[in-house]
Amino acid sequence: MASKIQPVKGTREFYPEQMALRNFIYEKVGAASRSFGYQEWDAPFIEPIDLYAAKSGEELVKKQSFTFTDRGGDFVTLRPELTPSLARMIAAKQGELTFPVRWWSFGPFWRYEQPQKGRSREFFQWNIDMLGVSSPEADAELIAVGATFLRSVGLNPGQATVYVNNRRLMDSEFDALGIPQEKRLEVSNMVDRRSKMESAKWDAYVLDSGLSQTQLDGLKNILADFDLWKKSDELVRLFAALEALGVKDYVKFDPNIMRGLLYYTGTVFEAFETSGSVKRAILGGGRYDNLLADVGGQPLSGVGFAMGDVVMGIVLQEKGLLPEFTPSPAPILVTIFDESLMQQSFSLSAELRRAGLNVLCYPEPAKLQKQFKFAAKMKARVVLTVGPDEAANAEVAVKNLINGGQVSVKREAVVSTIQNILASVIS
Amino acid sequence: MASKIQPVKGTREFYPEQMALRNFIYEKVGAASRSFGYQEWDAPFIEPIDLYAAKSGEELVKKQSFTFTDRGGDFVTLRPELTPSLARMIAAKQGELTFPVRWWSFGPFWRYEQPQKGRSREFFQWNIDMLGVSSPEADAELIAVGATFLRSVGLNPGQATVYVNNRRLMDSEFDALGIPQEKRLEVSNMVDRRSKMESAKWDAYVLDSGLSQTQLDGLKNILADFDLWKKSDELVRLFAALEALGVKDYVKFDPNIMRGLLYYTGTVFEAFETSGSVKRAILGGGRYDNLLADVGGQPLSGVGFAMGDVVMGIVLQEKGLLPEFTPSPAPILVTIFDESLMQQSFSLSAELRRAGLNVLCYPEPAKLQKQFKFAAKMKARVVLTVGPDEAANAEVAVKNLINGGQVSVKREAVVSTIQNILASVIS
Numbered sequence: 001m002a003s004k005i006q007p008v009k010g011t012r013e014f015y016p017e018q019m020a021l022r023n024f025i026y027e028k029v030g031a032a033s034r035s036f037g038y039q040e041w042d043a044p045f046i047e048p049i050d051l052y053a054a055k056s057g058e059e060l061v062k063k064q065s066f067t068f069t070d071r072g073g074d075f076v077t078l079r080p081e082l083t084p085s086l087a088r089m090i091a092a093k094q095g096e097l098t099f100p101v102r103w104w105s106f107g108p109f110w111r112y113e114q115p116q117k118g119r120s121r122e123f124f125q126w127n128i129d130m131l132g133v134s135s136p137e138a139d140a141e142l143i144a145v146g147a148t149f150l151r152s153v154g155l156n157p158g159q160a161t162v163y164v165n166n167r168r169l170m171d172s173e174f175d176a177l178g179i180p181q182e183k184r185l186e187v188s189n190m191v192d193r194r195s196k197m198e199s200a201k202w203d204a205y206v207l208d209s210g211l212s213q214t215q216l217d218g219l220k221n222i223l224a225d226f227d228l229w230k231k232s233d234e235l236v237r238l239f240a241a242l243e244a245l246g247v248k249d250y251v252k253f254d255p256n257i258m259r260g261l262l263y264y265t266g267t268v269f270e271a272f273e274t275s276g277s278v279k280r281a282i283l284g285g286g287r288y289d290n291l292l293a294d295v296g297g298q299p300l301s302g303v304g305f306a307m308g309d310v311v312m313g314i315v316l317q318e319k320g321l322l323p324e325f326t327p328s329p330a331p332i333l334v335t336i337f338d339e340s341l342m343q344q345s346f347s348l349s350a351e352l353r354r355a356g357l358n359v360l361c362y363p364e365p366a367k368l369q370k371q372f373k374f375a376a377k378m379k380a381r382v383v384l385t386v387g388p389d390e391a392a393n394a395e396v397a398v399k400n401l402i403n404g405g406q407v408s409v410k411r412e413a414v415v416s417t418i419q420n421i422l423a424s425v426i427s
Numbered sequence: 428m429a430s431k432i433q434p435v436k437g438t439r440e441f442y443p444e445q446m447a448l449r450n451f452i453y454e455k456v457g458a459a460s461r462s463f464g465y466q467e468w469d470a471p472f473i474e475p476i477d478l479y480a481a482k483s484g485e486e487l488v489k490k491q492s493f494t495f496t497d498r499g500g501d502f503v504t505l506r507p508e509l510t511p512s513l514a515r516m517i518a519a520k521q522g523e524l525t526f527p528v529r530w531w532s533f534g535p536f537w538r539y540e541q542p543q544k545g546r547s548r549e550f551f552q553w554n555i556d557m558l559g560v561s562s563p564e565a566d567a568e569l570i571a572v573g574a575t576f577l578r579s580v581g582l583n584p585g586q587a588t589v590y591v592n593n594r595r596l597m598d599s600e601f602d603a604l605g606i607p608q609e610k611r612l613e614v615s616n617m618v619d620r621r622s623k624m625e626s627a628k629w630d631a632y633v634l635d636s637g638l639s640q641t642q643l644d645g646l647k648n649i650l651a652d653f654d655l656w657k658k659s660d661e662l663v664r665l666f667a668a669l670e671a672l673g674v675k676d677y678v679k680f681d682p683n684i685m686r687g688l689l690y691y692t693g694t695v696f697e698a699f700e701t702s703g704s705v706k707r708a709i710l711g712g713g714r715y716d717n718l719l720a721d722v723g724g725q726p727l728s729g730v731g732f733a734m735g736d737v738v739m740g741i742v743l744q745e746k747g748l749l750p751e752f753t754p755s756p757a758p759i760l761v762t763i764f765d766e767s768l769m770q771q772s773f774s775l776s777a778e779l780r781r782a783g784l785n786v787l788c789y790p791e792p793a794k795l796q797k798q799f800k801f802a803a804k805m806k807a808r809v810v811l812t813v814g815p816d817e818a819a820n821a822e823v824a825v826k827n828l829i830n831g832g833q834v835s836v837k838r839e840a841v842v843s844t845i846q847n848i849l850a851s852v853i854s
Contacts, residue, residue, distance in 0.1 A: 004723040005478045005515060008503050011471030013516050016530065019468045035780045037757030037787030037805070041446045044438030044549055045472070045535055046493070046505070051432045066473070068495030071539045076435050078473070078505075088432060089440050098754075098804045100790055103443065108472055108535070112498045122471055135791035137769065148780070244773035246781070296431040327525075330464030342564060346671035353462045353575070354673070360464030363527055364562035377525045378464070 010113075010121025017325045021316070022124060024323060025153075025309050026106050029126040032149035033104035036141060038128060041103045043085030046070075049077045051084045051295070064111045066121075078110035082127040082306065083263070083291065090131055091297025099132030109308075118280040118311040126283075129304030136234045139267040139287055139303050140241030146271060146283055146305060147247035153312075154321040155273075160282060162271040163254035167264055167286070169232040170222075170255070177218040179211065187211070188258040191223065195256070222255055229253040238267060263288040269305065273315045282315060283307035326379060330358035331422055333375040337387045339365045344386040348396060348414070355415045375401065381425055382418050437540075437548025444752045448743070449551060451750060452580075452736050453533050456553040459576035460531035463568060465555060468530045470512030473497075476504045478511045478722070491538045493548075505537035509554040509733065510690070510718065517558055518724025526559030536735075545707040545738040553710075556731030563661045566694040566714055566730050567668030573698060573710055573732060574674035580739075581748040582700075587709060589698040590681035594691055594713070596659040597649075597682070604645040606638065614638070615685040618650065622683070649682055656680040665694060690715040696732065700742045709742060710734035753806060757785035758849055760802040764814045766792045771813040775823060775841070782842045802828065808852055809845050 007013055014022060030040065052061045066078040079085065082105060090101065105127045112121060128145060130138050143162055150160045171184070179187055186209060194202050206216050222228065229235040235253065242248045251269075259268045268286030285305020292300040316322050334349045336342050342365065349361040360378060362371045368385070375383045383399040389408075390397055396414045399406045400421050409417050434440055441449060457467070479488045493505040506512065509532060517528065532554045539548055555572060557565050570589055577587045598611070606614060613636060621629050633643050649655065656662040662680065669675045678696075686695045695713030712732020719727040743749050761776045763769050769792065776788040787805060789798045795812070802810045810826040816835075817824055823841045826833045827848050836844050 004518065005475055007471050007515075008473050008475060008497075008501060009499070011473060013471060013512075014469035015516065015520070016466035016468050019466075022469070023467065034756035034785050037755045037760075037785060039443035039446075039755060040450065041443050042441035042449070044434050044440060046435050046438060046537070046549060048432055048435060066495075066497060068493075070435075070493060072436070074435060085440075088434075089442065091431065093442070098801065100801075102755075102787070110473070122473060130790065133790045137773070138790040140773075141788070141790055144777075240770060241773055244770035244777070246774065246777040328464045328466060328529075329461035333464075343667060343671035346564070346567075346668055347673065350571075350671070350673040358462050358464060360529070361568070363557065363560045363565040363568055374525065374527075 008121075010115040012120055012122065016327070020325050021313055021322060022309060024316075025124075025126075025312055028149060028152050029104070029106050029307070032145055032152055033126075033128055035148060036102065036145050038102040038104040038145070040105065041089075042105050042107055043079065043082060043089060045079055045108060046076050047079050047085060049075045051088065052077065052080065064113055066110045066112055080109060080111050082107075082109070082125065083129075083288070083304070084295070086127070086129060086131075086302075086304075087291045087295045087297065090300065091292050091295050094292070094297050094300070100138070101131040102129075103131075104128040118278050118314055120310050124309040126307040126309075127304065128306075129302055131300055131302045133303075134266075134287075134289065134301035136237040136267065137241045138301075139234075140238050140245060142285065142303050142305055143238075143242060143251055143269055144245040144247045146269075146285075146307070147250035149307075150250060150271065150282075151247075153316060155315070155319065157249040158274065159319060160250070160271055160273055160315070162251045162269050162283075163257045164229075164235070164238065164251055164267060164269045165253065165255055165257040166229075166232050166235050166267045168266055169228065169235065170258075172231075173222050173228070177215050177222075179215060179219075183210065187219070191219075191256055191258045194223070225255060226253060228255050234267060259284060259286060263291050265289045267303070271307075273311075273318075277318055278311055278314050280311050282311050328360060328378040328380065330360040330378070331381040331425075332357055332359045332418060333371070333378065333380040333383045334359060334361040335368055335371040335375075335383060335385045336362045336365045337368070337385060341386055341388070341391055344391055345384075348384065348386060348411070352415065352418070357415070357418065372399075382421050384414065384418075435548075437542040439547055439549065443754070447752050448740055448749060449736060451743075452551075452553075452739055455576060455579050456531070456533050456734070459572055459579055460553075460555055462575060463529065463572050465529040465531040465572070467532060468516075469532050469534055470506065470509060470516060472506055472535060473503050474506050474512060476502045478515065479504065479507065491540055493537045493539055507536060507538050509534075509536070509552065510556075510715070510731070511722070513554070513556060513558075513729075513731075514718045514722045514724065517727065518719050518722050521719070521724050521727070527565070528558040529556075530558075531555040545705050545741055547737050551736040553734040553736075554731065555733075556729055558727055558729045560730075561693075561714075561716065561728035563664040563694065564668045565728075566661075567665050567672060569712065569730050569732055570665075570669060570678055570696055571672040571674045573696075573712075573734070574677035576734075577677060577698065577709075578674075580743060582742070582746065584676040585701065586746060587677070587698055587700055587742070589678045589696050589710075590684045591656075591662070591665065591678055591694060591696045592680070592682055592684040593656070593659050593662050593694045595693055596655065596662065597685075599658075600649050600655070604642050604649075606642060606646075610637070614646070618646075618683055618685045621650070652682060653680060655682050661694060686711060686713060690718050692716045694730070698734075700738075700745075704745055705738055705741050707738050709738050755785075755787060755805040755807065757787040757805070758808040758852075759784055759786045759845060760798070760805065760807040760810045761786060761788040762795055762798040762802075762810060762812045763789045763792045764795070764812060768813055768815070768818055771818055772811075775811065775813060775838070779842065779845070784842070784845065799826075809848050811841065811845075 065080040264286040266287035270284040271282040287303040385397040492507040691713040693714035697711040698709040714730040812824040822835045
């Protein structure tokens, strides 16, 4: 009975302080999304495993998802990503929806990976997508939403950068090198791994995979060519739009950005914290133009990205960008003087709440000293007491915890007295 | 490939309109919780099955939860309720936390039950608890939070009522009838089922379970005695506090309220919609004083309740209390006149967003008529266009979709022009 049961490995407990961080990210994510007119939505958290079979990539579904058979015999999984659910929901209402569809979501996902810095098995993810438009300007808008978020949490372009590439550009470069179609995914994955390997080892690895020395040299030239974007009309238009959208300083072309998932077809991007303290991407996404057909819908263009809360949380913490934690949402504590005056305190609390104030009321008689100590721990600004004298005179003792001042005011003046004290804190 | 994959039975898809309902409930729940000074928190969504073994009741764990063995061999479950996670988290920091602890949460839960009106397998639940205080006034506070929520969504006491009972009161009545301790849970469950059975059948069922005719008659007397609360000091104090808290009109004593879960020890309560259109409780909770000891903590008093989003959503819908759905968070649409003027529209959008406005920008050149139609579907209030004339004169054409008026204003006057239009809508 009395043994402590630990949480499941890779899950997190959100005490109010951790919850405040999660909510801070959720609020900033929502504000950035809404500022571009995106609507909030969500999908189920458990989904049929078949939904992921097509495009999510073998590793994600077969090795990294929490799958199980439910009591009815259905083979289901805790969702490892959102895009397949998006595709299904859009396909189901494709005839009714007004395009372009702009949707965002923030919710839980699960991947059975080894927990490490920046990675947990149960995490929250921001997803945002635009559907029904194939323009590079739509790609630019999504990148601008990401940059707007980064700016809103206080990260400047020196601290966080969105690196952009384009699958079609790379495909034409790979064509020129004679890398066959069926090798492209493998080559993409090799490029993704390059920064984590020694140079000589990576070369050997590429040659082992069947590329020629000429192809390897050509590939390395491509990956070192930061002007390559000028060959891509899509990227030229993308950067022009980013300039007009006022976020160009957050974005750089980088031919090394590949993104392994099969479903990307055009522009791809990933944001990183630039100091390198967190090696994992802050956010990543791109254009996917074939996704709907795979779940039974008509072909439809899409572009979007996802951002996990774990890496973001670490970056904010390391940069000192987290707002100070407020222990209680209530700046006011009403004490209980004694049992005979308890109802006075309750009715005072109720009156203040009706006036729109958040109010803690001590829930039982206790020494006033203890109640004031509790008020201080909760970082209350104002403590109210109705003792026998105050009750007799229809007054309330108002203690200002910021400057230590105390006054007794008529009950009808309490709200305005409190509002004055609280206003003085804000200004 | 092209076959449609359906969602898992009992899960829900949240299109923006359904998401708005979920968010409406979340916001009202949060506002009620914060107005009493409660802090938001959350627990993992997957938990070890052992966590629920002790107190959740056999049925919940063994028959109704989504349990599975994860890839590491651990036996886990999608959380069917929050209280055991609360107990573990409080127990783990019992020495550091400042009591009374007031916590609330709103998140997903899963129960493998037959989906029906008011019940889904994946649902959201509001949980709110106070820990460290055993006073009836603490019970009253929790009931007052619930009543405050009901009032805040527009339900008056004629439409929704919180029914209250007390386990200790019932225990002393059961003592008087000579109903043995080990039969109490069974009797509670029988009382819970009474309203769903014919009277004669229920009588037979009770007698079959081993109670005597005298005990059955006594039990029926108790269940018909709506003045019974006067025998309970706890309930007398509870109702006095509810009166002072201004929510007495939402609360009634009802000896038929039992609540099956083993862990309740004192006051218990359930809220119902009074017309009977939805038979399931809106919310339910009570006092539990032994929970922490079961997960390895020191004994600690607690009181709390939970409210699911499914029943609440139906009640709001049936009573016509849902706010009108806003298709887009952005009241402004910026059109694209043509490709050559695209960047003008993007930079205008960016400027407005920096001024704090939510702005949709059309993401590609298209016929203006189509763009205006989109604006109307999104219920935008204002449409902005930068055509060749406007661009030449550093102006913007501002169309007021509410009254159909159109003006061209200097670019630096756009924000104030928009603000005036939007202000006229609100007033």
